[in-house]
Amino acid sequence: MIITTSRNPTSEMVERGLQLSERFSGVYQKRYRRTIHSFLEQSDSVYMVGKHGRDVLYSAYSDQPLFFHPSMAKVRVQRMLRGELDPLVSISRLRRGDSFLDLTLGLGADSIVAAHVTGENGSIVGIEKNAYIAEIVARGLTYWQEEVPGLKAAMQRISVVEGDHLQYLQKTADNSFDVVYADPMFKNPRLHSNHLAPLRPFVEEGVMTETVVKEAKRVARHAVVLKTERGSLLFSQLGFESQENHRSISYGVIYEKGGCNDEACDRHRGTDSRW
Ligand SMILES: C[S@@+](CC[C@H](N)C(=O)[O-])C[C@H]1O[C@@H](n2cnc3c(N)ncnc32)[C@H](O)[C@@H]1O
16 A cells, blocks of 8 residues: 655645554655556555545556545435435434444445434444545545535534444444444445445455344344345345335344334434434
């Protein structure tokens, strides 16, 4: 891994590049007037510290650089602002004030939607195993400028944790989050939305296992939700009972401790809990 900066960097950007080179066990190289392509002739991947928090990750195996953008999250939040239902929100029964654990942060689109719904008293933690993706997304969530009302604040409420989700679950107490959610990479990449294509060279491909689901159930107060390919055997193998189908993907859910049906939720969370 080579770490560099965009052209004409500030001294802070150079300092950050040097720090990241230590953290990623990579090599810092000054940018001067060199092209990214010339760095990629020396190394499989290049992390570029960009201006205003806009870092970019390049891979020799992809012509699509990876950078943070709220992508589909923005469209989904705008739909919700118009009163439409979001499938993840409806199947998880996520409400204002809830806590949401995203086991597979990726570019953070699902976490942003969850942060919008849960509001300023909610809490969102997103786990990402790939250190480069975790860094790019954490920077993006902090610095992205956004006009959609509330979206920037929602992004800034997401805590990014770099690490393995099983390890995180194992050290987390019972019933710590209202909803625990996973969206692992699909076996068939064409089924995943296009905006995830730049993640491919860097992602952890791991699938959900019985152990992860068992831990997720212990940590979830109300629901464990899995998004994966429509018709996947994973749902029945891992005990996800109810499913909601959309073109090529499905959401499966395990409602914990009786789930969060409307009456019980309202009693538990107060009468003003609806978003
Ligand atoms: C399909 S993407 C998630 C996309 C995300 N839902 C979004 O809205 O952008 C899956 C992500 O999970 C990460 N991942 C895979 N296994 C993991 C693990 N064991 N712990 C943490 N993250 C993991 C991958 O590196 C990848 O970034």
